Amino acid sequence: MPKILIVDDSNMLRDMVKYALNEGGYPDVVEAVDGVDGLEKAKSAVFDLIVTDINMPNMNGFDLIVELRKLPTYAKTPILTLTTEKNDDMKAKGKAVGATGWIVKPFVPEQLLKAVGIVLSR
Amino acid sequence: MAVFDINKYRQMFLEEAEDIFETIDTILLEAEESGDMDNETVNSLFRSVHTLKGNSASVELAMFAALAHELEFFMDRLRNGELAFEESMAELLIEGVDTLKQILEMELSGELEESFFHTTKMSLLQKIESFSEDAQEMVELVILEEEKDDFGLLLPTDDDKGFGPISGEYSEKPEEMPESMEEYFGLFDDEAPQSELPPFEDVFGLFDDLEEITMKEAKEEMFGFFDELEDHSISVATVSSSAEESDEDHFGFFMEIAPQLKPKASLPEKRSEPNPKEAHPEAAVDESKVAKKFKADTTSNSIRVDLSKIDGLMNNIGELVIAHSMLSQYIYTMEDQKTKSDLSERLELIDRHIRELQESVMSVRMVPMETVFSKFPKVIRDTAKKLDKKIDFRSFGESVEIDKAMIEGLTDPLMHIVRNGLDHGIESPERRRKAGKPETGTLMMSAEQANGQMIIKIQDDGGGINLAKVTAKALENGVIDEHQAYSMSDEEKAMLIFAPGLSTADAVTDISGRGVGMDVVMSNIKKLGGIVKVDTEEGYGSTFTIALPLTLAILDGLNIRVGTEQFILPLSAIIESIKPEEEMIKQIGDTQSEVLMLRNEFIPVVRLHTIFNVEYEHQKLSDGLLIVVRSAAQKIALFVDEFMNQQQFVIKPLDRNFRNARGIGGATVRGDGTIGLIIDTMNILDKNY
């Protein structure tokens, strides 16, 4: 049963992702409200997948990924970025920090689940 | 297949949007006042609008998102230095955000017509345009922007024609549709319903698959984010992520698309994440540093809790209190003194813990008055503008805490009093000058806790209430008769504004509303268990004072007996109690009403048995007890037969239809299971019994 961490400062977005994941057969979902909270939660458990927003206060998504990749537990863990723009900027940065993949919002549950399925199976 | 409950998420979006709007308002008001905006502020503003845009798209608020997109773009240009902040921009931004709020409301209620939206958007764009030097460029951008709108939103629809454009422009200029739109749109083909959603490849990707972006490999170095420079080329400031990193690898990072960058095609795309970090090669990026750089949104140390959960906790504590009192009562009846005192001792311990628990839970419900005050600067600014008046708003006691459950019921009456003060209280700059007052009027709002109550004051230095006018109107409406009009004190006349139907505005302005008036304010405050009064001095101003109970739920009270019935008197209302001597009782006036003379003060006596229509034991006041109680500034002495014990009571709601019962403010469950009625001193004072 994969344990998934969702990091986003929007209550609404977190709920949407959690809902989609729950419906898709992933009941074990933990929420964090920003990069700092996300890092803390990541350290206190072992997650199989991390989905993170980029634009957050206290510590943004890219910085979070940098920190995560430093931890041996999360060096190879699939990490998905939730992004509003699909552009080369985003792609470059994502690749640079070592994220696994991206998903553009707004998304529908089906697409999120497909993306999750893909990265979890690699 | 799972589908999002759009209405539920729209509600969540609305809540979050309200918070974001408040933050934005505060920033913009400051910018307007100071005439400037620093980089960090611009970034913060950008991020807020960006979030609004992104989240609204997720709940299919297409038009709102499109408008937010425009504002975001404008702020982006401020952020990347392309546009320099000018004083007048603040006003434009405020207008833009106000429009955004309006559009949100309309779109949520389904009232937003495309044509209205289009006009609104174009008008806003046109104003933004005026800040740009290169008007031509802007026009081109505008065209591009309009199209960008159309494909910015990846929304599946139930429409089996597949995606349609979200805004109207699209259909007007079909030949200008950029190719890339097809990435996001399905076919307009009835026979291909499965392509309603944007193709998966456009929504998801793996970074490893990216080959076309050339990068200088830099192992685990972290690349910073890049900022656009004026010449539209992209460079990257890099920051080493760990102390071990000795290479000071600052390299420019040129993407293949760099040469293609022209204002037209790329500006919308050059949306980079804000880069607040400076290039410090050796600096270890530790969390505290990162945290400091951003304007702390204290979200990481707090959680949002549904108020009903806290209500549940309060109920549980309430039950504990009742159970405690039952046990206490039982112990009282024990015969064995030793057991009795042992048990009492231990029970006292429990009592203490219950109180602490109660205080803790109550403090969870308490939020600083700041949450109430913060709504006012914007409203006051807008209203002052509308009325062409100058107003300075000051608030005190932001950190004083109030029960969250009260905030909702409090905001409306406060808003109304403020609007009234702005409309009728504070004079125009001209009139003020003539009166020798400073042109700018002052409105002060303050909060403090005193005597177990929350006291909120709204004071203005305007013209005060025209007592003659109010009295005349009250007379006209039949609220008072000639005799009363003649014998009323100024204080009483001022309070007439709270009588129903009294609106002395000759022309009803839409500021204070159509005679919705002060009577609604008073009843709303009463619903919260409080009272409101007004003091005024013609020519100098008025002060509204609201007194609210600090807690809604648990009360320290005194059990008193009148005849065979018992009632509960809130401890907070009691000033003192005495067994009067005969000489202390006087009778005054035509009606020979009884007063207590206490230290040179005449305090009217109220016989509780008269109010409650119950039998009583003592006739002579000197045989019973007088309890002096107070409500706001007035005192009365309640005549009772005896007082019993003091204890904590859980206030239980009394059927609303009993609210008019004389002198009763609430009920409680006693230790023996019966219901005890709680005396409402304010009510007794109010109604002049």
Place this chain on the structure above:
Amino acid sequence: MSIIESNQLLTFKLGNETYGIQISKVREILTYPTVTPIPDASRWVKGVINLRGEVAPVIDLRVRFNINNDPVYTNRTIIIAVKTQDARMIGLVVDEVSDMENAELDRLYPAPDMGTSIAPEYLKGLFKKEDKMIVILDIDRILDKEEMQKLSRQSPETTHVLSASA
């Protein structure tokens, strides 16, 4: 008209007549306890009692509908505690509780304009059982908001001069 959920009735007597309430609305049956009177309440409102931790008004149906304007309260007087559609707990004073009856609620006779002590607007209808006639009360109507406003003799419309001094 509210949806009739179950067919079981609790029947009781008010004076000489038998009345019934749907069992689903009944929460408790208790003997007349210590009732705390409320000042200024209407004649038929005896006061309030503690019903499962809630402060519930006690309404004497006999007085309310003029079946007995001066009843006696003994330890055999019964209170039927009901919960209205909008979740309010209210105690109804009755003379005695009779049996539970099964009523076919689709076979009710409409209440006649005259003949029953309680006006037809407060009734769901009449049910004929063997040789008995059970008058079924529409509790939600009897206890609806408007009716409840009559609880207090002091109605909210009375205006008082709002005076600043006692």
